[in-house]
Amino acid sequence: MRQADYDGSHEQAGGAMRQVEGGDAAPKGEERVLAHFSISSEPGNERLAMQQVTDAVQELALPQRTIKRLGTAVAEATMNAIEHGNQNRAELPVEIQVLASEGRLTVQIVDQGGHRPIPDVTTPDLEAKLAELDRPRGWGLFLIKNLVDEMEVGGDELHHVLRLSLHLEGAASDGQ
Amino acid sequence: MTGNSFEASTRLRDGVAVLDFVGDIDARAEGSLTGAYAEASQSRPSTILMNFERVNYMNSTGIALIVGVLARARKEGRTIAVCELSDHFREIFEITRLVDYMGVYENEASAIASAGH
Numbered sequence: 001m002r003q004a005d006y007d008g009s010h011e012q013a014g015g016a017m018r019q020v021e022g023g024d025a026a027p028k029g030e031e032r033v034l035a036h037f038s039i040s041s042e043p044g045n046e047r048l049a050m051q052q053v054t055d056a057v058q059e060l061a062l063p064q065r066t067i068k069r070l071g072t073a074v075a076e077a078t079m080n081a082i083e084h085g086n087q088n089r090a091e092l093p094v095e096i097q098v099l100a101s102e103g104r105l106t107v108q109i110v111d112q113g114g115h116r117p118i119p120d121v122t123t124p125d126l127e128a129k130l131a132e133l134d135r136p137r138g139w140g141l142f143l144i145k146n147l148v149d150e151m152e153v154g155g156d157e158l159h160h161v162l163r164l165s166l167h168l169e170g171a172a173s174d175g176q
Numbered sequence: 177m178t179g180n181s182f183e184a185s186t187r188l189r190d191g192v193a194v195l196d197f198v199g200d201i202d203a204r205a206e207g208s209l210t211g212a213y214a215e216a217s218q219s220r221p222s223t224i225l226m227n228f229e230r231v232n233y234m235n236s237t238g239i240a241l242i243v244g245v246l247a248r249a250r251k252e253g254r255t256i257a258v259c260e261l262s263d264h265f266r267e268i269f270e271i272t273r274l275v276d277y278m279g280v281y282e283n284e285a286s287a288i289a290s291a292g293h
Contacts, residue, residue, distance in 0.1 A: 044204075047200075065263060068263075069264070072268070075233075075235060076236055079235060126273050126276075126277070129243050129247065130246055130247045130250055130277065132251075136240040136241070136243040136244045136247065137237065138236075138240075139239045139240060140236040142271075142272075143236050143239070146271045147271070
């Protein structure tokens with residue numbers, strides 16, 4: 001993936017987030033790009049990403065429950081990208097695309113830490129954590145995986161690419 | 177970086193120590209949250225109730241903070257309960273299985289009533 005171009009006229013939050021102008025927003029297959037932006041790798045910016053993504057999916061009229069799940073998963077994935085992928089180096093962007101196709105919504109999160117592999121998702125051992133035999137942290141990937149329908153990890157030697165997908169069939173009728 | 181805040185205050189109600197959380201439970205909440213737990217523990221309550229009514233956001237670091245509080249309470253022989261969880265937070269508590277280790281109540285009154293029995 002090439003480095004995105006930025007448009008300063010859309011700069012928000014003191015430079016923390018920028019809309020990607022045009023750029024590599026060409027949809028894959030039937031996917032439509034609802035949003036494409038990047039954030040700087042500073043702790044807390046995951047909230048900007050969450051807000052931008054939830055704003056972008058408003059037009060899909062998803063149930064509140066689905067939006068909340070997606071928002072938390074995106075925030076969590078972006079936090080990982082900032083902390084673990086980009087090592088909190090503010091100058092490194094986390095690039096986020098929101099893609100919709102019939103029956104599917106995907107959020108793609110790309111960081112610059114591809115040389116550090118993302119670990120496999122494991123189920124945290126809560127009993128061990130409560131017995132203080134394991135550290136209390138380590139919930140991020142597990143939480144993401146359980147909040148979306150699909151979590152796909154990819155990338156190359158330079159980038160992590162995390163794709164979080166929701167199946168939209170039936171989502172509008174889950175009554176929440 | 178977004179501005180966010182978290183505050184935790186403590187009070188006693190019918191022998192139950194209530195922790196009122198306001199704001200976002202993430203890494204920046206650690207000092208306030210653990211401090212509030214320590215303060216609540218001073219009265220040696222058998223039950224500590226966390227009120228989530230005014231919690232806006234919680235991430236995996238926030239979950240870890242709750243796990244830490246639960247671990248500490250367990251070691252001290254106290255019961256932890258939680259009330260006023262939104263549907264979303266309740267789902268997170270279910271996914272993480274925290275619900276298996278603490279009482280989950282609709283509201284503060286029902287939690288207090290349960291603690292009294």
